[in-house]
Amino acid sequence: MTYSETLQFLYSQLPAYHRIGKAAYKNNLDNTILLDGHFGQPHRKFKSIHVAGTNGKGSVSHITASILREAGYKTGLYTSPHLRDFRERIKVNGMMIPEDEVIGFVEKNHAFIRRVQPSFFEMTVAMAFDYFARQNVDIAVIEVGLGGRLDSTNIITPVASVITNIGHDHMDLLGDTLAKVAAEKAGIIKEKIPVIIGETQPETESVFISKAGENGSEIIFADRLFSCSLGETDNEQGEREYRLTEKESGKVVVGGITPLGGDYQQKNLITVAALFSKLQENLRFSYQEIADGIRKVKENTGLMGRWQILGRDPLIVCDTGHNKEGLEYVARQIKRVPKSALHMVVGFVSDKDLSGVLPLLPKNAVYYFTKASVPRALDENVLKEKAAPFNLHGQSYPDVRTAFESARKNAAGTDMIFIGGSTFIVAEVV
Numbered sequence: 001m002t003y004s005e006t007l008q009f010l011y012s013q014l015p016a017y018h019r020i021g022k023a024a025y026k027n028n029l030d031n032t033i034l035l036d037g038h039f040g041q042p043h044r045k046f047k048s049i050h051v052a053g054t055n056g057k058g059s060v061s062h063i064t065a066s067i068l069r070e071a072g073y074k075t076g077l078y079t080s081p082h083l084r085d086f087r088e089r090i091k092v093n094g095m096m097i098p099e100d101e102v103i104g105f106v107e108k109n110h111a112f113i114r115r116v117q118p119s120f121f122e123m124t125v126a127m128a129f130d131y132f133a134r135q136n137v138d139i140a141v142i143e144v145g146l147g148g149r150l151d152s153t154n155i156i157t158p159v160a161s162v163i164t165n166i167g168h169d170h171m172d173l174l175g176d177t178l179a180k181v182a183a184e185k186a187g188i189i190k191e192k193i194p195v196i197i198g199e200t201q202p203e204t205e206s207v208f209i210s211k212a213g214e215n216g217s218e219i220i221f222a223d224r225l226f227s228c229s230l231g232e233t234d235n236e237q238g239e240r241e242y243r244l245t246e247k248e249s250g251k252v253v254v255g256g257i258t259p260l261g262g263d264y265q266q267k268n269l270i271t272v273a274a275l276f277s278k279l280q281e282n283l284r285f286s287y288q289e290i291a292d293g294i295r296k297v298k299e300n301t302g303l304m305g306r307w308q309i310l311g312r313d314p315l316i317v318c319d320t321g322h323n324k325e326g327l328e329y330v331a332r333q334i335k336r337v338p339k340s341a342l343h344m345v346v347g348f349v350s351d352k353d354l355s356g357v358l359p360l361l362p363k364n365a366v367y368y369f370t371k372a373s374v375p376r377a378l379d380e381n382v383l384k385e386k387a388a389p390f391n392l393h394g395q396s397y398p399d400v401r402t403a404f405e406s407a408r409k410n411a412a413g414t415d416m417i418f419i420g421g422s423t424f425i426v427a428e429v430v
Contacts, residue, residue, distance in 0.1 A: 003099040009106060011120070031118040035125075038112055039126060042133035043129045045133040046137045048157075050154075051064070051143050052163045056198065056267060064275065067293025069093055070285075071293070074135070074139075075140065077301060078091075079143040082427075105130065105131075147187070161194070161196070165198050189217055198274075200221045222275075226274055228244050228270045238261035238308075243255040253273065256291040259295065259297065260297065263332065269294070305427075316416075317419070318426045322421060322422050330418075330420065343417045344394070345417065347377060347378065349378060358387055367387065368406055369381075369383045371399070372425050377422075
């Protein structure tokens with residue numbers, strides 16, 4: 001099999017949530033346990049850190065992996081979804097799993113995969129854990145795919161669990177209140193394993209405290225221990241100065257430059273600070289290595305799509321924020337950026353509750369409604385119709401590239417072009 005043939009098999013034979021949505025979701029760990037047994041329980045052969053949450057879990061996972069690499073640990077990183085290449089999901093020391101490893105995994109286990117019929121995500125988790133074990137990683141940072149309790153990654157017993165925050169996303173699967181969503185994500189809290197909660201929220205705080213109490217697990221609310229200041233973007237790359245301060249002492253514990261320019265990274269850096277304040281009991285690293293890991297996160301992990309600047313004159317920015325809480329941050333930051341006019345290239349998945357996100361988008365903009373090339377994408381003409389009652393007006397375009405090129409043609413050098421609404425929209429421009 002070639003690499004492209006292998007991917008075609010994976011996408012055509014195994015239901016993939018990122019492509020078809022709810023129909024691919026499995027509400028049990030049966031296949032995951034079968035796969036894990038087939039490969040000799042590889043997750044037991046390396047230490048891990050488990051990261052869940054509605055927003056920020058990808059950034060927190062990448063920053064954590066970057067710091068661990070700077071500290072000299074051979075580090076695995078499992079994240080989802082990917083933007084350009086399937087192999088972005090599975091990395092060791094920032095390097096994607098080789099194509100021949102993906103091909104070999106499928107060829108060797110072809111019959112077993114056909115018999116078990118796992119979901120795309122279940123199979124990908126098995127591939128990652130098997131690869132990390134064979135690569136003898138010291139530690140792996142494992143990002144939850146969806147929820148927590150029933151997520152395929154939830155067979156690990158990590159050295160620490162992280163739940164960044166709880167927001168309005170996937171509520172058709174995880175529950176119709178923030179407390180119910182929190183209960184699903186709290187499913188990653190393991191017996192006597194510390195858990196770091198990134199954001200204290202009144203609707204969810206008691207859920208996490210109760211679950212941690214049941215498991216005899218120490219619970220740490222990051223925003224009670226640390227604060228973070230972010231400077232304004234002051235260079236072409238969009239880098240920002242930051243300072244992480246210990247609240248009780250007022251001492252700046254880590255500071256420097258972050259290449260991640262989004263305002264929301266303030267919360268993610270606070271979460272990372274709390275995580276490493278706990279990890280120092282088990283792992284060896286210095287404050288300088290933390291600062292270096294934050295500064296080199298893109299270089300060390302290949303992180304893309306988080307308030308990423310794609311061009312200047314006009315300013316072109318993309319961001320993968322796609323739910324209510326994420327888009328609130330993005331919309332506020334867009335408003336703050338100096339510009340003559342604003343061009344918004346946006347698209348969404350068809351199962352997104354647009355009533356919660358369309359009111360957040362800026363009204364004083366020209367819109368380029370489009371759709372990504374995945375089955376879940378919402379038709380661009382339907383999006384245009386749904387946006388009109390919210391005073392969001394523009395034209396519809398059949399694909400992202402056409403929409404983007406039209407925006408570039410229309411934009412003056414002092415304008416701003418934003419591309420987002422969905423991870424899949426961003427994937428076609430980065």
